[in-house]
Amino acid sequence: MGKSLFQKVWDSHTVGTLADGRTQLFIGTHLIHEVTSPQAFGMLRDLGLTVKYPSRTFATVDHIVPTINQDAPQDPLAAEMMQALQKNCDDFGVTYFDLRSGKQGIVHVVGPEQGITQPGTTIACGDSHTATHGAFGAIAFGIGTTQVRDVLATQTMALEPLKVRRIEVNGNLRPGVYAKDVILHIIRLLGAKGGIGFAYEYAGDVFDRMSMEERMTVCNMSIEGGARCGYVNPDAKTVAYLNGRPYVDMSNFEATATRWLSFASDADAVYDDVVKIAAEDIEPTVTWGISPDHGVAISELIPDPANATSEIEKQSIDEALAYMKLPAGTPIKGVKIDVAFLGSCTNGRLSDFREAAKYLKGHKVAAGVHAIAVPGSQIVAIQCEKEGLDQVFRDAGFEWRAAGCSMCLAMNPDKLIGDQLCASSSNRNFKGRQGSSTGRTVLMSPVMVVAAAIKGHIADARELFDFA
Amino acid sequence: MALEKVKQVSGRGVFVPGADIDTDRIIPARFMKCVTFDGLGEFAFYDVRFDTEGNRTNHPLNEERFAGANILIAGMNFGCGSSREHAPQSLRKYGFDAVIAESFAEIFNGNCTTLAMPCVVASAADVAALRAAVEADPQIQITIDLETQKVTTSAGHSISITLPESARDALTAGRWDPIQELIDNNAQIEERAKALGYVA
Ligand code: SF4
Numbered sequence: 001m002g003k004s005l006f007q008k009v010w011d012s013h014t015v016g017t018l019a020d021g022r023t024q025l026f027i028g029t030h031l032i033h034e035v036t037s038p039q040a041f042g043m044l045r046d047l048g049l050t051v052k053y054p055s056r057t058f059a060t061v062d063h064i065v066p067t068i069n070q071d072a073p074q075d076p077l078a079a080e081m082m083q084a085l086q087k088n089c090d091d092f093g094v095t096y097f098d099l100r101s102g103k104q105g106i107v108h109v110v111g112p113e114q115g116i117t118q119p120g121t122t123i124a125c126g127d128s129h130t131a132t133h134g135a136f137g138a139i140a141f142g143i144g145t146t147q148v149r150d151v152l153a154t155q156t157m158a159l160e161p162l163k164v165r166r167i168e169v170n171g172n173l174r175p176g177v178y179a180k181d182v183i184l185h186i187i188r189l190l191g192a193k194g195g196i197g198f199a200y201e202y203a204g205d206v207f208d209r210m211s212m213e214e215r216m217t218v219c220n221m222s223i224e225g226g227a228r229c230g231y232v233n234p235d236a237k238t239v240a241y242l243n244g245r246p247y248v249d250m251s252n253f254e255a256t257a258t259r260w261l262s263f264a265s266d267a268d269a270v271y272d273d274v275v276k277i278a279a280e281d282i283e284p285t286v287t288w289g290i291s292p293d294h295g296v297a298i299s300e301l302i303p304d305p306a307n308a309t310s311e312i313e314k315q316s317i318d319e320a321l322a323y324m325k326l327p328a329g330t331p332i333k334g335v336k337i338d339v340a341f342l343g344s345c346t347n348g349r350l351s352d353f354r355e356a357a358k359y360l361k362g363h364k365v366a367a368g369v370h371a372i373a374v375p376g377s378q379i380v381a382i383q384c385e386k387e388g389l390d391q392v393f394r395d396a397g398f399e400w401r402a403a404g405c406s407m408c409l410a411m412n413p414d415k416l417i418g419d420q421l422c423a424s425s426s427n428r429n430f431k432g433r434q435g436s437s438t439g440r441t442v443l444m445s446p447v448m449v450v451a452a453a454i455k456g457h458i459a460d461a462r463e464l465f466d467f468a
Numbered sequence: 469m470a471l472e473k474v475k476q477v478s479g480r481g482v483f484v485p486g487a488d489i490d491t492d493r494i495i496p497a498r499f500m501k502c503v504t505f506d507g508l509g510e511f512a513f514y515d516v517r518f519d520t521e522g523n524r525t526n527h528p529l530n531e532e533r534f535a536g537a538n539i540l541i542a543g544m545n546f547g548c549g550s551s552r553e554h555a556p557q558s559l560r561k562y563g564f565d566a567v568i569a570e571s572f573a574e575i576f577n578g579n580c581t582t583l584a585m586p587c588v589v590a591s592a593a594d595v596a597a598l599r600a601a602v603e604a605d606p607q608i609q610i611t612i613d614l615e616t617q618k619v620t621t622s623a624g625h626s627i628s629i630t631l632p633e634s635a636r637d638a639l640t641a642g643r644w645d646p647i648q649e650l651i652d653n654n655a656q657i658e659e660r661a662k663a664l665g666y667v668a
């Protein structure tokens with residue numbers, strides 16, 4: 001009987017079984033940032049502990065970084081958090097990609113960029129979107145601060161094994177349909193809680209054909225489907241992406257690559273569940289509510305509570321529509337937007353900006369729309385600027401900002417005001433997510449964000465642009 | 469480190485309405501700018517306890533009669549969203565010792581266990597009954613017994629509850645914080661690191 005990648009990685013990283021029955025799992029790579037690590041370092045100091053393998057922890061600063069004058073936060077609390085991270089990294093000998101390094105960025109952009117994210121490894125980070133790294137065939141968990149402490153102190157943590165659901169998407173995506181639409185569609189289908197207790201394995205020719213960056217977009221949102229982690233099996237693309245990256249040991253790359261590929265799920269692996277989706281069924285998908293599974297195809301109507309199949313569903317639609325201030329049963333297309341946000345660890349990579357710029361070129365952002373483009377890392381920013389993409393965004397009326405999480409969760413000065421509605425390439429549309437307790441978020445692909453910015457309302461990019 | 473054995477939690481309850489209460493609602497992200505968890509309690513549920521002008525709303529947590537309640541009662545999928553521990557920490561610091569809900573998000577549940585704050589699941593009907601009971605009389609005493617997996621109240625309820633066996637064991641055996649055990653296995657950790665090859 002074959003094994004899935006999840007089982008292979010889990011087994012090879014198991015230290016032992018704890019008294020409570022959980023597995024003590026070795027964490028190969030630990031990523032940290034300024035929001036969830038200072039308290040963990042505090043606990044470490046309180047207990048008189050130290051960092052077990054400092055060379056396996058990597059830090060960067062992303063959530064609270066201003067995107068105008070990056071290194072000069074006006075907010076004293078943000079400055080304090082930055083200083084705390086610097087001090088903790090200095091004290092414990094942890095590598096820190098700081099603002100002056102030229103490598104700073106959103107932790108889930110930086111890891112792959114540096115080649116720190118590798119197949120067949122376990123990765124943990126005190127951040128829910130750690131599953132992003134699963135794009136490389138790693139098992140990557142978002143963890144709480146106490147677990148950050150555990151990983152710092154022991155390079156291990158206590159975990160319960162997961163079930164594995166294979167999600168196969170086969171066929172050809174239609175023009176104008178992106179990785180973001182695929183994952184929004186999956187979450188819509190399986191629900192925001194559908195993945196609880198599972199690792200998601202994304203398989204089938206759609207994922208095989210995707211670039212590494214597209215795979216990251218998909219894996220990134222695994223947590224929005226309730227899954228603890230998500231991954232794509234490593235293949236030649238994975239190896240090619242990592243070849244020559246700073247943290248890849250190039251001394252015997254061929255052997256390394258062979259080892260990486262050996263972690264891919266066996267053809268006869270057994271799964272706890274298999275879901276099959278036809279690529280042709282996926283349309284550009286946007287959210288209409290306050291949970292990532294509140295999705296509709298762009299051609300569809302905003303749900304009507306009157307059509308709900310249960311009282312719970314009705315209540316949830318009512319609550320979402322009341323918050324979103326959207327009328328039931330009307331087209332989602334045409335809903336007016338106030339802000340367009342292009343960025344985040346879901347869609348803040350080079351390919352996202354290239355694709356968005358390709359269609360934005362020659363257009364203007366609609367009057368009254370505040371549009372910002374925020375690269376996921378300094379390296380992404382520099383590359384975009386080299387290619388002149390920043391100018392395309394500027395010419396169209398976007399603000400071109402410095403790297404960080406920015407308006408994805410608005411812990412920096414980039415926030416919605418009042419009940420502004422934001423067309424956003426990020427991953428969460430929770431109430432108040434983008435910095436205003438009445439702010440509204442509509443999730444979509446970068447190209448759909450651009451289309452909405454140009455039209456001033458939620459639009460079908462396929463009607464604006466030629467995707468032949 | 470000898471940890472307290474959490475076998476029972478007793479006290480008064482308060483019901484917080486809504487399904488899918490996510491961690492952003494429990495502690496809005498703007499209050500996460502902190503380098504310690506101290507002081508997070510006052511911001512728990514901030515955006516539903518206060519309106520945009522900073523005035524108190526009629527949220528149950530603002531009601532005088534529920535002051536001092538230490539058992540949170542909630543609906544489905546409580547604690548979904550982010551893995552941030554600020555959410556359980558803010559509830560803990562606010563004064564909650566346990567949560568009873570129809571279901572929990574997994575990471576949140578695990579984070580709560582590590583803070584010795586049990587998250588127990590009751591049926592929708594039982595949650596509704598508890599809600600009605602505390603709303604009728606906020607002084608009702610609730611006892612969550614993790615060994616018998618029952619919630620009983622001074623009003624005569626006896627409700628079956630569930631929680632993951634690992635969490636139940638960790639709490640009742642005083643192993644809810646795994647750090648000591650993890651450290652004790654240092655030799656095996658180093659062996660694993662060597663075997664993996666990629667850990668320098
Ligand atoms: S971009 Fe958003 S989702 Fe990603 S790490 Fe930053 S805050 Fe979290």
